Amino acid sequence: MNKMLITSYTRPDLDGIACMIAYKEFLNETGKKAECAIHGVPQKEVLYVLDRLKIETPVLIETVIDDYDEIVLVDVSNLQRVFExxxxxxxxxxxxxxxxxxxxxxxxxxxxxxxxxxxxxxxSERFEKSKVEISEPAATLLYLAIISNTFNFKGKMTTERDREMASWLKSKINIPSDFIHQMFVYKSEFDKPLADVLREDLKTVYIKNKKVAMAQLEILQVKGFVEKNLYELAAALKNIQEQEKSDYCFLNCVDLEEDFCAIIASDKLSRKVLTKALELDFEGLVTKTEQIIQRKEIPPALEKVL
Ligand SMILES: [Mn+2]
Structure with missing residues (x-):
């Protein structure tokens, strides 16, 4: 029987990791041989969760890729974001x-x-629909991935299906009540300069021939964080803009426990276009949104005004 290899995008987040580990279990339970493998160092929250749940990190894809003829992609469909x-x-x-x-x-x-x-x-729906028994570690990973990806159901992309699956999973697991808060705390602590943190997870897109560089942080207590680090963040954004030669550049700071984001742009043009696209008012270099906006929601809004 052929073996399948499940993988996700480079530097996977919790969603990518949870999907590959749980889908491997699903395939194995339904009589197929499957393994999973990652590319790049997983994001910070993944390391926290795997460590706390004592789940082994999947092997590195470059060490096993040649052994597999069949590959499954989870949480990614753009081949450019996957191991080459x-x-x-x-x-x-x-x-x-x-x-x-x-x-x-x-x-x-x-x-x-x-x-x-x-x-x-x-x-999760695969398990539920086919009545395949799910292990507690896999259910816990999927549950935390839904929480993390939907910003605890506060993000606009949250659907009823996410809520339903989260409550189905929750009925099968037992996690300490402060687990999610602790996971967010861990995500909010940085062990390297903020400039490096922004770079690591930078996304660039082209909109009508303009290059847009977008950084995002998902942390607790955004207000205090921005007040404390505004100078450093603004300098980091200026640097990114120079290196990337981007036309526009900004940082979106999502507050994981309050319903808002702070968006920072260190140059006038970026502030101008964001003001127009998102109907916001900047005070100095920063603006606060009324509700949570995800980075990926911003390009469609920019497209309308560029
Ligand atoms: Mn995802």
Whole structure:
């Protein structure tokens, strides 16, 4: 029997990791041989969760890729975000939750892309619908992934399906009541200069020939954080803008326990275009949003005004 390898995008977040570990379990339980592997160092919150749940980190994809003829992508459908040696002809299945133009990239694969808040919801539904018993570690990972990806159900992309699967998973697990808060605390502490942190997770997109560099932090107590670090953050953004030669550049700071974001832009043009696109008022370099905005919601808004 062929073995399948499940993977996600480079530097996976909790959603990517939870999906690959849980989907491996699902496939194994349904009689298929599957393994999972990661590319790059997982994001901080992943390391915290795996360590606290005593779950082993998946192996590095570069060490095993040649042993597999069949590959499954979870929480990603854009091949550019995946380890370069993942060949398109080997891809058997794609499970993702992003608005994407990549559905037709995989003529031979089974592609399931549905607009829910978290890919973990799609994996959870597989277990629930087929009545395959889910282990507590896998259920815990999927539950935390839904919480993390939907900003605790406060993000706009949250759907009823995410809520339903989260409560189904929650009935099967036992986690300390402060686990999620502690996970957020861990995510909010940085052990390197903020400039490096912003760089590490920077996303750049082109909108009508303009290059937009977007940084995002998901942390607790955004207000105090911004007050304390504004100078450093603004300098880091200026640097990014120079290095990337981007036309626009900003940082979106999501407050994980309050319903707002602080958006910082160190240059006038970026502030001007964000003001127009998001109907916000900057005070100095910063503006506060009325509700949580995700980074990926900003390009469509910019597209309308550029
Ligand atoms: Mn995701």
């Amino acid at each position: 040696k993942v060949a398109i002809k080997k891809i058997l299945e794609v499970i993702d939750h992003r608005i994407t133009s990549h559905t037709d990239d995989y003529p031979d694969a089974e592609v399931k892309i549905e607009m829910v808040g978290s890919a973990a919801t799609l994996i």
